[in-house]
Amino acid sequence: MKIYKVLFIAMALLAFNLQFAQEQEQVQEEESLSLDGGPISSQFEYITSNSGNYNANGIRYEVVKLTFIEKLRQNxxxxxxxxxxxxxxLNATIAASEGTINTLENKLEETTNNLMEVNEEKDSISFLxxxxxxxxxxxxxxxxxxGLLLLLLFFIxxxxxxxxxxxxxxxxxxDLEMEYEDHRRRALEREQKIxxxxxxxxxxxKKTK
Known part of the structure; x- marks a missing residue:
């Protein structure tokens, strides 16, 4: 019997502690809810938990303070x-980022074009x-x-x-001059002989005369 009494008392104490803990948790939740801070959802919960209600014609109504509604509206x-x-x-940041991106893209395109021109100039030579x-x-x-070598060889x-x-x-x-001189000499000799x-x-x- 004593054992049953002890078990009964222990179970009763455990149930009491659980109920007390739930009540304390609910109180803490209610205390944490406020219209002076926190997200809008918690403020709605605050208004709901602090509003009254009544039934009329089978319809449940919530009675909310006007100050709560004004405060919530302002919040x-x-x-x-x-x-x-x-x-x-954020839109300004996005616009600035887009401007920066456009500037960087333009600079990248300009750098790419300059690099291509440099490569073309490096691989090319200005002639006339x-x-x-x-x-x-x-x-x-x-x-x-x-062609010039061939022309030179041709001229050579x-x-x-x-x-x-x-x-x-x-x-x-x-030879012709020698022949001419020889012919002239022979002709001269013939002329002198004649x-x-x-x-x-x-x-x-004259002697015969």
Whole structure:
């Protein structure tokens, strides 16, 4: 029997403690609710917990103090103002960020274009005011050099041919001059011989007279 009494007393104390703890928790919750702070949802709970109610024609009504409604209305308006202010600040931040992003994109595009121009200039050479690729420029340069070398070889060949013909012409002219001098000498000798023969004949003719 004593055991049953002890168990009964223990269960009664446990139930009392549980009920007391729930009541204390409810009191703390009610004390934490206020219209002077906290989220709007907790303020609604405060108004609901501090409002009266009655039934009429089977319909349950809540009786709320007008001051509570005015206070809640003002708190809602203040919250909306804060929200709108934060929204405006966020929109301004977003706009500034978009402006910064656009500026960075423009600078990136400009840098990319400058890099491409530098690469083109590095891979190109200005020829007569025209930018030409190095490969094309080298091809043109070596083509011109090859053409000039071919022209030089052609002129050297023609010069040598002309020199050979000139030497042959000089040799032929020298031989011709020698032949002419030999012919002139023989003609002179024949003329002198004829003159002597003519003079001898004249002398013979005078003697016969």
């Amino acid at each position: 809602v308006l203040d919250s909306l103002k804060v929200y709108n202010k934060k929204t405006a600040e 005011g025209i930018m030409i690729a190095k490969g094309t420029y080298n091809f043109m340069l070596w083509t011109i050099i090859t 060949y023609k010069f040598r041919q002309s020199n050979i013909l000139t030497q042959e012409a000089k040799t032929g002219l020298s 003159s002597r023969q003519l003079q001898d004949e004249l002398n013979k003719h």
